[in-house]
Amino acid sequence: MDLATILQVLDSTIRLSTPLLLACLAGLFSERAGVFDIGLEGKMLFAAFFSAAVAAFTGNAWLGLVAGIGASLALSAIHGLASITFRGNQLISGVALNFLASGLTVLIAQTWFKQGGKTPTLEDGARFGEITLPFAETLSGVPVIGPIYAELISGHAILVYVALACVPLTWWVLYRTRFGLRLRAVGEAPDAVDTAGVSVVRLRFTAVAICGILCGIAGAYLATSLQPFFSKEMTAGRGFIALAALIFAKWRPWYALMTCLLFGLLQAVALRFQNIDLGAFTVPVQVMDALPYILTVVILAGFVGKAIPPRAGGEPYVKER
Amino acid sequence: MDKMPAWADAVLVPLISILLAAILSALVILAIGESPTEALWLMIDGALMRSSGWGYTLYYATNFIFTGLAVSVAFHARMFNIGGEGQAMIGGLGVALACLFIPWPHWSLALLGATGAAALFGAAWAWLPAYLQAKRGSHIVITTIMFNFIAAAVLNYMLVNVLRPKGAMDPATAKFPEATHLPTFQDMFSTAENVIFRGSPANITFFIALLACVAVWVLIWRTRLGYEIRAFGHSETGALYAGISPVKITVVAMLISGGLAGLMALNTTMGEAERLVLNATEGAGFIGIAVALMGRSHPVGVLLAALLFGFLYQGGAELALWTNIPRELITVIQALVILFTGALDNMVRKPLESIFLSLRSKGA
Numbered sequence: 001m002d003l004a005t006i007l008q009v010l011d012s013t014i015r016l017s018t019p020l021l022l023a024c025l026a027g028l029f030s031e032r033a034g035v036f037d038i039g040l041e042g043k044m045l046f047a048a049f050f051s052a053a054v055a056a057f058t059g060n061a062w063l064g065l066v067a068g069i070g071a072s073l074a075l076s077a078i079h080g081l082a083s084i085t086f087r088g089n090q091l092i093s094g095v096a097l098n099f100l101a102s103g104l105t106v107l108i109a110q111t112w113f114k115q116g117g118k119t120p121t122l123e124d125g126a127r128f129g130e131i132t133l134p135f136a137e138t139l140s141g142v143p144v145i146g147p148i149y150a151e152l153i154s155g156h157a158i159l160v161y162v163a164l165a166c167v168p169l170t171w172w173v174l175y176r177t178r179f180g181l182r183l184r185a186v187g188e189a190p191d192a193v194d195t196a197g198v199s200v201v202r203l204r205f206t207a208v209a210i211c212g213i214l215c216g217i218a219g220a221y222l223a224t225s226l227q228p229f230f231s232k233e234m235t236a237g238r239g240f241i242a243l244a245a246l247i248f249a250k251w252r253p254w255y256a257l258m259t260c261l262l263f264g265l266l267q268a269v270a271l272r273f274q275n276i277d278l279g280a281f282t283v284p285v286q287v288m289d290a291l292p293y294i295l296t297v298v299i300l301a302g303f304v305g306k307a308i309p310p311r312a313g314g315e316p317y318v319k320e321r
Numbered sequence: 322m323d324k325m326p327a328w329a330d331a332v333l334v335p336l337i338s339i340l341l342a343a344i345l346s347a348l349v350i351l352a353i354g355e356s357p358t359e360a361l362w363l364m365i366d367g368a369l370m371r372s373s374g375w376g377y378t379l380y381y382a383t384n385f386i387f388t389g390l391a392v393s394v395a396f397h398a399r400m401f402n403i404g405g406e407g408q409a410m411i412g413g414l415g416v417a418l419a420c421l422f423i424p425w426p427h428w429s430l431a432l433l434g435a436t437g438a439a440a441l442f443g444a445a446w447a448w449l450p451a452y453l454q455a456k457r458g459s460h461i462v463i464t465t466i467m468f469n470f471i472a473a474a475v476l477n478y479m480l481v482n483v484l485r486p487k488g489a490m491d492p493a494t495a496k497f498p499e500a501t502h503l504p505t506f507q508d509m510f511s512t513a514e515n516v517i518f519r520g521s522p523a524n525i526t527f528f529i530a531l532l533a534c535v536a537v538w539v540l541i542w543r544t545r546l547g548y549e550i551r552a553f554g555h556s557e558t559g560a561l562y563a564g565i566s567p568v569k570i571t572v573v574a575m576l577i578s579g580g581l582a583g584l585m586a587l588n589t590t591m592g593e594a595e596r597l598v599l600n601a602t603e604g605a606g607f608i609g610i611a612v613a614l615m616g617r618s619h620p621v622g623v624l625l626a627a628l629l630f631g632f633l634y635q636g637g638a639e640l641a642l643w644t645n646i647p648r649e650l651i652t653v654i655q656a657l658v659i660l661f662t663g664a665l666d667n668m669v670r671k672p673l674e675s676i677f678l679s680l681r682s683k684g685a
Contacts, residue, residue: 082664091401091462093664095610096656103652110647111353117647240466247463284482290474293467300459309460
């Protein structure tokens with residue numbers, strides 16, 4: 001395998017990791033605050049459709065992004081209403097939202113565009129183009145470092161860099177701000193937060209809203225950058241891989257980055273090579289597809305470092321009287 | 322003191338939830354520029370006014386009875402088995418292996434054998450998540466989601482690389498032998514001069530589904546094991562004091578749940594397609610969640626909810642055929658049903674409870 005091939009695979013790793021990373025961080029905020037969210041998939045799908053649709057109508061990718069975030073936030077609001085206000089089952093709410101997104105996107109796409117649940121392919125201005133970082137051209141002549149900088153680090157859509165910047169930002173918010181401390185506390189011991197005079201309901205709604213915004217960016221990236229259109233079920237289980245990555249990363253931001261890059265690499269390799277011939281035996285492509293899930297089950301089983309979720313996760317908070 | 326009479330809890334709350342879901346669905350149909358009443362008549366006409374329509378409705382209902390019962394049994398032990406889809410896929414693998422590699426002399430024996438294989442394979446796929454939940458505390462919802470995806474990969478591998486006949490292009494097994502053909506409703510109920518259920522896929526598996534309803538009722542409310550499952554579901558610590566082993570109940574309840582989900586494959590794989598295809602489950606594993614929630618985890622409720630969803634499925638197919646409303650409308654209705662009967666239950670229940678309380682205080 002030559003450098004060019006490796007660079008290509010790593011390049012597509014970064015592209016494929018981006019939606020995983022954004023969704024994973026989205027889940028991190030929600031679950032750290034004690035609200036389980038298995039509706040990441042649905043929120044991304046919803047955002048993907050509305051961003052592509054608005055971008056197609058207006059020809060502006062940024063307006064698409066705003067629409068995607070708005071759509072995702074709408075689902076977040078329902079999730080918050082069901083799981084915080086009405087103290088319903090958070091898992092069931094997530095399942096419902098996934099189906100709602102899966103059905104509504106096709107229904108509306110068919111009504112608006114009449115292309116069998118697709119949006120038209122976006123023109124150049126309506127999608128996020130690739131950004132060439134400074135000196136990428138001049139440095140590309142330098143052996144090894146040049147191509148790495150020009151191919152791998154430069155030349156991605158802006159949302160890729162946004163996603164990467166979200167990692168230190170999440171870390172800073174979570175571990176270095178008052179809000180972050182309260183957020184983590186509300187996922188571990190909401191009664192203690194309540195006793196301290198901080199509103200559990202408001203904190204959790206804020207966390208769910210942040211989750212919605214990040215899922216919105218992830219969905220917009222899928223439909224206006226990774227691909228220039230929306231198609232039926234285009235998230236293809238990414239929300240669940242992100243959920244797996246979140247557990248694998250044990251609900252921590254830097255580990256989330258590592259895990260998402262790993263799972264992105266698995267996707268990139270599966271996309272590039274299909275069946276991998278190791279001489280003695282062949283690794284079928286299905287193994288690569290299933291590997292993120294298998295790894296997560298192994299981590300969950302606690303044989304290789306135990307993944308312990310936030311203690312109050314999934315429990316609606318009932319104020320004591 | 323109960324806040325509400327039992328009938329209100331069992332009937333009124335789900336009815337209001339479904340009504341809310343129906344109103345929202347009607348608004349969705351209006352919003353995409355079609356008429357809700359016309360859509361409803363088309364659905365009723367296509368699903369219930371002809372025997373072949375009933376044949377499809379009951380065929381879909383058969384799937385949903387099995388997956389609904391599967392989710393219900395797990396609910397009784399306070400577990401959320403979201404893995405019915407994967408368990409049904411692997412159950413289908415069991416059915417295919419039993420039908421293809423055992424030379425059955427008669428369909429009745431083949432049905433017995435395939436039933437065993439489907440239940441066994443489905444239960445086996447539920448075993449590891451159950452064991453991990455019981456012994457290592459891994460959250461069963463997450464593990465069963467992961468196992469759905471792993472099952473899809475396993476099935477894909479088996480169909481593409483192992484079971485696909487030589488020279489065939491599509492990832493599916495060979496056609497099952499003639500001896501494994503199950504009697505359809507058309508075979509069973511048509512007379513020479515009067516053919517009914519023409520061409521529809523409903524088959525003898527429907528009666529197995531009805532038997533499963535009775536069996537689950539007996540299991541949950543008339544056996545010691547069922548009592549232990551319910552006791553465990555109400556209070557884990559209470560059950561522990563009563564000498565009930567949480568590990569045993571978790572694993573056994575999930576094995577039964579997985580087995581029931583696996584049985585669904587009898588209907589789709591052996592009854593209808595007569596070969597195993599990639600997307601044999603068609604999301605029925607997930608509809609089981611809606612069915613169990615709506616049916617309040619009771620076999621009678623599950624049966625009624627499964628019939629309703631069978632009607633919606635067949636009616637939705639008719640809509641897609643005759644109008645501009647795509648089949649995905651059914652997914653939206655399904656989502657609304659899960660949302661209102663499952664997640665927003667308190668939104669309906671709390672006002673009702675206060676109404677009943679105020680009525681009672683006036684009466685007293």
